[in-house]
Amino acid sequence: xxNFLNFTAKNLIRIGYEPIIINNNWSNIxxxxxxxxxxxxKGAVINIVILINADKEAxxxxxxxxxxxxxxxxxxxxxxxxxxGIAAGDGLTPSFTESEAFIPDADxxxxxxxxxxxxxxxxxxxxxxxxxxxxxxxxxxxxxxASASAxxxxxxxxxxxxxxxxHKTILTYALIAANILIFLIMALDGGNGxxxxxxxxxxxxxxxxxxxxxxxxxxxMFIHINxxxxxxxxxxxxIFGTRCEKxxxxxxxxxxxxxSGLCSSVLSLLFSGGAVSAGASGAIMxxxxxxxxxxxxxxxxxxxxxxxxxMFFSVINLGFGFVYEGVDNFGHIGGFIGxxxxxxxxxxxxxxxxxxxxxxx
Numbered sequence: 042x043x044n045f046l047n048f049t050a051k052n053l054i055r056i057g058y059e060p061i062i063i064n065n066n067w068s069n070i071x072x073x074x075x076x077x078x079x080x081x082x083k084g085a086v087i088n089i090v091i092l093i094n095a096d097k098e099a100x101x102x103x104x105x106x107x108x109x110x111x112x113x114x115x116x117x118x119x120x121x122x123x124x125x126g127i128a129a130g131d132g133l134t135p136s137f138t139e140s141e142a143f144i145p146d147a148d149x150x151x152x153x154x155x156x157x158x159x160x161x162x163x164x165x166x167x168x169x170x171x172x173x174x175x176x177x178x179x180x181x182x183x184x185x186x187a188s189a190s191a192x193x194x195x196x197x198x199x200x201x202x203x204x205x206x207x208h209k210t211i212l213t214y215a216l217i218a219a220n221i222l223i224f225l226i227m228a229l230d231g232g233n234g235x236x237x238x239x240x241x242x243x244x245x246x247x248x249x250x251x252x253x254x255x256x257x258x259x260x261x262m263f264i265h266i267n268x269x270x271x272x273x274x275x276x277x278x279x280i281f282g283t284r285c286e287k288x289x290x291x292x293x294x295x296x297x298x299x300x301s302g303l304c305s306s307v308l309s310l311l312f313s314g315g316a317v318s319a320g321a322s323g324a325i326m327x328x329x330x331x332x333x334x335x336x337x338x339x340x341x342x343x344x345x346x347x348x349x350x351x352m353f354f355s356v357i358n359l360g361f362g363f364v365y366e367g368v369d370n371f372g373h374i375g376g377f378i379g380x381x382x383x384x385x386x387x388x389x390x391x392x393x394x395x396x397x398x399x400x401x402x
Contacts, residue, residue, distance in 0.1 A: 095130030206290030301327020308375025323376030331384025
């Protein structure tokens with residue numbers, strides 16, 4: 042049981058669940074631990090996971106209902122809550138899952154799963170979901186976990202922290218400052234909306250690149266046409282850049298940014314028909330897509346933004362280019378593809394590193 046509880050708890054936190062401390066239940070997780078509780082916000086829904094040691098708790102169902110009520114009472118009355126109760130024990134009977142029917146439209150949706158560790162079996166409540174956030178896979182692996190070190194809640198938090206490379210996102214702020222500075226210089230030198238000024242400072246043009254001015258595939262990332270163009274891109278760079286730099290580290294962050302920007306420029310040159318193009322949006326699209334694949338592979342949110350949030354932003358931004366004229370959508374697509382590739386490489390490397398670190402504990 043000790044191994045099961047530790048393995049399950051560690052992996053729940055890996056996928057973004059926060060531990061709830063009740064009666065100092067995280068001080069020492071062993072065979073005598075009666076319950077562990079977790080919480081995670083997914084959009085408008087609050088997910089609660091209550092893991093109960095049925096070998097020590099005489100009435101797991103009653104305890105689960107009580108804990109669900111206590112935790113739910115901390116939120117506003119109309120908050121949508123999904124509570125997953127997991128009763129685990131040796132030779133567990135299915136009574137925990139057969140106690141009540143699953144009501145999908147209830148304000149508090151209760152799901153009951155039972156894990157029979159001795160007989161290597163998971164029992165699901167009738168008509169209730171049998172999959173939730175990948176937790177079912179964690180439970181299947183936990184049943185067979187030969188060992189898992191007992192650690193405190195502070196050390197469990199380190200599972201998430203192990204993905205973070207830095208808290209100083211200096212390169213993101215440096216990029217924002219550079220873009221604003223160049224915009225102001227251009228504004229004083231003929232105006233940012235002037236084709237002549239845009240080309241003078243490095244906007245992308247297939248004719249000029251063909252003439253040997255290859256630097257434009259890089260310089261165009263720092264050129265903006267008007268104030269709205271600049272502010273919208275800098276806001277996006279702040280949102281996605283700070284998160285990517287925090288989780289990737291300085292070097293990998295700037296590499297992802299530049300590679301995405303270059304991919305954006307190349308695709309724009311190939312398919313945009315010679316139009317003058319400028320802006321950081323291609324590079325930012327790359328950060329967005331790299332964050333999407335990173336959160337998908339490692340099953341962790343980036344400072345509150347999960348894979349579904351990054352997916353939503355990606356669809357909106359790519360769709361925007363198909364709806365409105367004057368948007369270099371091929372540049373957006375190129376940046377998105379470049380970011381996916383770089384993000385996948387970073388994500389797989391970090392996943393492997395964290396897994397190796399956990400094995401060495």
